[in-house]
Amino acid sequence: MMKNYWLLFLVFLFCGALSAQNNDSLFSQGIAAFDQKDYETSTKIFSQLVQDDSLNATLHYNLGTSYLRLQNTGLSIYHLEKALKFRPDYEQARINLNFAEKLKTTISKGSLPVPRQQMLYSVFNFLNPNTWAYLALGTMLAGIGLLIFYLFSHKAATKKILFSIGIFAVGISILSYFISKNQSNYLLEHHYVIVTQKGTVLMQEPRNISKVLQNITEGSKGLIKEETKQWIKIQLENDTTGWVEKNKVLKY
Numbered sequence: 201m202m203k204n205y206w207l208l209f210l211v212f213l214f215c216g217a218l219s220a221q222n223n224d225s226l227f228s229q230g231i232a233a234f235d236q237k238d239y240e241t242s243t244k245i246f247s248q249l250v251q252d253d254s255l256n257a258t259l260h261y262n263l264g265t266s267y268l269r270l271q272n273t274g275l276s277i278y279h280l281e282k283a284l285k286f287r288p289d290y291e292q293a294r295i296n297l298n299f300a301e302k303l304k305t306t307i308s309k310g311s312l313p314v315p316r317q318q319m320l321y322s323v324f325n326f327l328n329p330n331t332w333a334y335l336a337l338g339t340m341l342a343g344i345g346l347l348i349f350y351l352f353s354h355k356a357a358t359k360k361i362l363f364s365i366g367i368f369a370v371g372i373s374i375l376s377y378f379i380s381k382n383q384s385n386y387l388l389e390h391h392y393v394i395v396t397q398k399g400t401v402l403m404q405e406p407r408n409i410s411k412v413l414q415n416i417t418e419g420s421k422g423l424i425k426e427e428t429k430q431w432i433k434i435q436l437e438n439d440t441t442g443w444v445e446k447n448k449v450l451k452y
Contacts, residue, residue: 223249230262239269250279255387257286261293268300273419274396276300278450281394281421285452286387288322306417310437313423317386324379329387332380336373343369390451393434395420395444402442406431413442424451 230245246263253259264279277300283293327335346366353359398418404411406428416422422434422444431443432451 223252227259230266234262234266234269237269239266242266243270255286257283257290257293260286261290261296264293264300265296268296268303271303273300273303274394274450276303277419277421278394278396278452281392282452288325300419304417304419310439312392312421312435312437315386315391317382317389318391320379320382321386324383329380329383332376332383336376336380338373339369339376340373343367343373391424393422393424393432393444393449393451395422395448396450397448400444400448402434402436402440402444403431404442406433406443410443413440416444422449 226245226249230242230249233239233241233245243263243266246259246266250256250259250263260279260283264276264283267276267279270276277297280293280297280300283290284297287293324332343366346362346369350359350362350366353362395416395418400416400418402413402416404413416436420436422432422436424432425435425441426433427446430446432446432449433441433443434449435441
């Protein structure tokens with residue numbers, strides 16, 4: 201029975217290594233296609249890779265840049281915004297996003313509110329969520345170990361040091377856990393939308409026969425306020441609030 205478990209474990213490791221090798225090969229093919237100005241192919245390849253690794257900023261950057269070369273405004277802005285969400289210091293993504301913004305037929309004026317989670321994410325982004333989680337686990341184990349030594353120690357000075365460091369380690373563990381949770385929630389939750397289709401309109405109510413508030417330019421950004429099954433209520437950069445059909449936007 202134990203041999204079967206080991207066999208399954210080895211098969212799992214082999215499949216994981218094979219998948220990683222295949223993705224590396226696809227990534228190289230995508231870069232080669234982009235360098236050869238075959239942007240249709242590079243877009244297909246990076247789209248496939250993004251499906252397997254949706255939190256990878258580099259993949260979103262390359263996909264967004266491929267769409268930029270195809271002058272697909274909405275999808276270019278969407279993927280470059282995603283790259284910056286995962287890596288706020290991704291300067292090349294920010295530069296290309298500025299180029300993509302210039303493809304819009306109407307330049308948006310104003311700015312959208314910044315979610316609280318995003319502000320906290322920016323403060324603690326020097327470590328990724330997984331690293332914060334490992335730090336929480338490691339410091340908790342260290343704290344428990346120190347407190348166990350404290351219980352069995354007989355020297356007053358040693359007990360005081362072990363207790364102080366142990367409690368400090370547990371405190372760091374708890375703080376790291378909440379930071380990891382906030383960082384993960386921010387990456388996984390959707391706060392904004394990007395309009396990806398031409399002819400999208402902002403409606404006063406979530407129904408097709410409602411009053412049209414304004415036409416929305418492809419590539420425009422909106423803050424999510426509310427959702428129904430088919431509609432999303434958004435706030436645009438000019439502070440206008442209304443409803444758009446879900447199939448006309450992508451959330452991030």
